[in-house]
Amino acid sequence: FRSLDIDETEEEIKGTAGQVYWIHAMNLSTGKRYLKFYDATAASTTVGTTTPLLTFPIPTQGDTNGTGFVLTIPMGIPFATAISVACTTGLADNDTGAPGANDVIINIGYA
Secondary structure (H helix, E strand, O other), X not given: OXXXXXXXXXXXXXXXXXXXXXXXXXXXXXXOEEEEEEOOOHHHOOOOOOOOOEEEEEOOOOOOOOEEEEEEEEEEEEEOOOEEEEEEOOOOOOOOOOOOOOOEEEEEEEO
């Protein structure tokens, strides 16, 4: 899965049960961003209402040069229903802050 502009609008990675095996996230903004994974389809996910299964902070250098993280999960993280993802400007589960256009780029390896 790849998104060049992940934001507060949920995106479906997989519409059925699956596992996430690796994450590459890049933050091109001046502030931290928060990548949130949901064990639900995009149609049944509401960012700010649905509780994320996982939340990953994406660091910043304080400028737009970009920084981020790569996470490899050899055994995978299981999702029983589906895999959806969104990104917000705040850490709280109920945050709906919108990252700017093309602030966050993600690549996700899943099965």
